[in-house]
Amino acid sequence: xxxxEALTPSSAADRVEQALKFLEGRWKxxxxxxxxGGKVLRFSELEKAIPAISQxxxxxxxxxxxxxxxxxxxxxHQVPPKVEYCLTDWGQALCPALDALLQxxxxxxxxxxTDARAQSARSAS
Amino acid sequence: xxxxEALTPSSAADRVEQALKFLEGRWKxxxxxxxxGGKVLRFSELEKAIPAISQxxxxxxxxxxxxxxxxxxxxxHQVPPKVEYCLTDWGQALCPALDALLQxxxxxxxxxxTDARAQSARSAS
DNA sequence: TAAGGTACTCACCTATGAGTAAGGAAGAAG
DNA sequence: CTTCTTCCTTACTCATAGGTGAGTACCTTA
Numbered sequence: 001x002x003x004x005e006a007l008t009p010s011s012a013a014d015r016v017e018q019a020l021k022f023l024e025g026r027w028k029x030x031x032x033x034x035x036x037g038g039k040v041l042r043f044s045e046l047e048k049a050i051p052a053i054s055q056x057x058x059x060x061x062x063x064x065x066x067x068x069x070x071x072x073x074x075x076x077h078q079v080p081p082k083v084e085y086c087l088t089d090w091g092q093a094l095c096p097a098l099d100a101l102l103q104x105x106x107x108x109x110x111x112x113x114t115d116a117r118a119q120s121a122r123s124a125s
Numbered sequence: 126x127x128x129x130e131a132l133t134p135s136s137a138a139d140r141v142e143q144a145l146k147f148l149e150g151r152w153k154x155x156x157x158x159x160x161x162g163g164k165v166l167r168f169s170e171l172e173k174a175i176p177a178i179s180q181x182x183x184x185x186x187x188x189x190x191x192x193x194x195x196x197x198x199x200x201x202h203q204v205p206p207k208v209e210y211c212l213t214d215w216g217q218a219l220c221p222a223l224d225a226l227l228q229x230x231x232x233x234x235x236x237x238x239t240d241a242r243a244q245s246a247r248s249a250s
Numbered sequence: 251t252a253a254g255g256t257a258c259t260c261a262c263c264t265a266t267g268a269g270t271a272a273g274g275a276a277g278a279a280g
Numbered sequence: 281c282t283t284c285t286t287c288c289t290t291a292c293t294c295a296t297a298g299g300t301g302a303g304t305a306c307c308t309t310a
Contacts, residue, residue, distance in 0.1 A: 009158035019230035033134035079277040097225040104222040105144035
């Protein structure tokens with residue numbers, strides 16, 4: 001509200017698209033929600049928690065999220081290998097944003113939730 | 126906060142994915158931001174406002190958004206055809222959700238914005 | 251009759267993401 | 281020396297979203 005007043009429709013759309021890129025990917029959200037709340041899971045635990053995912057996809061999505069700074073990867077140099085994953089602070093910070101999205105979706109077909117004015121002009125046939 | 130306590134990680138991820146489906150599509154957000162603020166534009170105006178889009182893509186995205194209940198289509202039965210598009214109330218209600226997303230994205234690489242505690246466990250090498 | 255603008259449709263092509271199947275490093279256990 | 285577990289990689293196929301370019305229906309103007 002205080003520093004950006006010169007955002008055109010295009011630039012705003014661009015930024016949102018950039019933000020959404022972090023969430024794109026068939027399994028990112030599933031992983032995210034498994035890790036919300038400060039949970040720390042190892043690779044095999046995630047595999048068990050998400051039966052439908054393949055190892056390749058799991059690691060691919062995890063790596064992308066790690067590169068994006070959403071999840072943190074903790075390697076324990078043991079044998080057999082042990083690698084744990086958890087959210088970064090920034091990853092945790094997604095919670096309110098996703099919540100806003102959920103509330104928006106929940107307001108579908110439920111008039112008078114966001115603002116009470118009825119929709120006036122309908123079709124000037 | 127009051128009615129849904131039984132949402133598993135999977136179901137929550139599912140709902141967010143459902144919500145994000147409404148925004149998926151190369152041009153949806155661009156169109157959305159052109160229409161935010163109660164603006165009413167006709168087809169040719171949208172075409173001019175978004176030069177990179179083709180007619181097919183424009184109409185495709187508009188139709189999907191109309192079917193989703195995000196935009197309203199107003200047909201004037203004139204003789205050069207005139208069709209106008211604007212957002213529904215629900216479409217307008219997307220604003221705060223997208224704003225939350227933007228704020229989250231803006232918090233990247235800026236520590237101490239959401240919560241001030243430093244990240245403790247780093248890598249148990 | 252012909253040209254032209256507006257909103258829209260259709261047939262086709264391609265780049266990308268998702269998926270499957272298989273294999274590999276690196277020791278510990280036997 | 282073989283086998284086991286765990287995490288991860290590589291090679292390949294496939295479905296789909298996105299994109300191009302052309303065409304259509306309608307009526308006006310000249």
